[in-house]
Amino acid sequence: MPELPEVEVVRRGLEAWVSGRTVADVQVLHPRAVRRHPAGGVDFAARLTGHRVGSVQRRGKYLWLPLGDSAAPGCSVLAHLGMSGQLLVQPTDTADERHLRIRVGFTDDLGTELRFVDQRTFGGLSLHENTPDGLPDVIAHIARDPLDPKFDDAAFHTALRRRRTTVKRALLDQSLISGVGNIYADEALWRTKLHYERPTATLTRPKTTELLGHIRDVMNDALAVGGTSFDSLYVNVNGESGYFERSLDAYGREDEPCRRCGTPMRRRPWMNRSSYYCPRCQRPPRPQ
Numbered sequence: 001m002p003e004l005p006e007v008e009v010v011r012r013g014l015e016a017w018v019s020g021r022t023v024a025d026v027q028v029l030h031p032r033a034v035r036r037h038p039a040g041g042v043d044f045a046a047r048l049t050g051h052r053v054g055s056v057q058r059r060g061k062y063l064w065l066p067l068g069d070s071a072a073p074g075c076s077v078l079a080h081l082g083m084s085g086q087l088l089v090q091p092t093d094t095a096d097e098r099h100l101r102i103r104v105g106f107t108d109d110l111g112t113e114l115r116f117v118d119q120r121t122f123g124g125l126s127l128h129e130n131t132p133d134g135l136p137d138v139i140a141h142i143a144r145d146p147l148d149p150k151f152d153d154a155a156f157h158t159a160l161r162r163r164r165t166t167v168k169r170a171l172l173d174q175s176l177i178s179g180v181g182n183i184y185a186d187e188a189l190w191r192t193k194l195h196y197e198r199p200t201a202t203l204t205r206p207k208t209t210e211l212l213g214h215i216r217d218v219m220n221d222a223l224a225v226g227g228t229s230f231d232s233l234y235v236n237v238n239g240e241s242g243y244f245e246r247s248l249d250a251y252g253r254e255d256e257p258c259r260r261c262g263t264p265m266r267r268r269p270w271m272n273r274s275s276y277y278c279p280r281c282q283r284p285p286r287p288q
């Protein structure tokens with residue numbers, strides 16, 4: 001799955017190349033790509049046609065294109081990238097990708113179109129009514145992400161302490177904080193020297209502040225790398241191959257020496273995934 005920085009790079013690309021353009025026509029080439037739009041592909045195409053794409057938005061790993069000119073438009077196209085979904089802006093005369101699922105043409109003469117390409121068809125596009133906050137209604141429950149200027153650090157700390165859970169579960173709880181996936185959680189916990197099973201009730205305010213700072217740093221580092229390769233027409237995200245050359249300190253480093261203390265890193269199964277940590281820097285919590 002793409003993580004927040006990858007999705008943000010896609011958002012910037014769409015903002016540069018698609019925002020402000022008016023949809024001329026839509027071709028749905030595979031029904032699975034619009035399965036989250038119950039009225040089907042023909043309806044999906046008809047409801048997009050003639051509308052102008054507003055400023056492209058993101059919250060956590062969710063990305064959407066508001067339709068319409070007003071500041072608070074009524075509908076948005078939500079993009080689900082799934083495991084292998086890609087949003088490409090391509091010259092109209094470029095040959096179709098093998099797994100092209102949806103094509104969106106525009107009324108202008110810029111000579112490019114938007115393509116949704118998805119090998120495994122877990123992803124897709126769907127149209128939704130917006131909440132008064134301008135969020136597609138199906139993601140109204142998603143909390144702000146740590147790169148959002150309106151993210152409230154103090155409120156997050158209070159919610160963490162109140163929630164009787166462990167720190168990594170809390171970081172992956174999209175109703176508490178969005179956009180932190182398994183990789184960035186392990187990286188930020190390693191930097192903060194916190195074990196993933198540390199009860200949130202034991203976190204002090206300074207520790208929460210430190211943790212949030214490290215989460216923002218690992219995301220911004222990834223964005224800085226991704227940003228450098230983004231100056232072409234080709235807007236791309238592929239969760240399988242990984243868009244960024246990540247330099248990771250924890251994730252995927254089982255048995256390799258901790259970059260701080262040299263102790264071999266460990267991997268433990270965790271909620272159908274893995275947690276990577278340094279057994280010396282990130283001491284497990286004492287049993288209660």
Ligand SMILES: [Zn+2]
Pocket residue numbers: 258259260261262263278279280281282
């Ligand atoms: Zn260590």
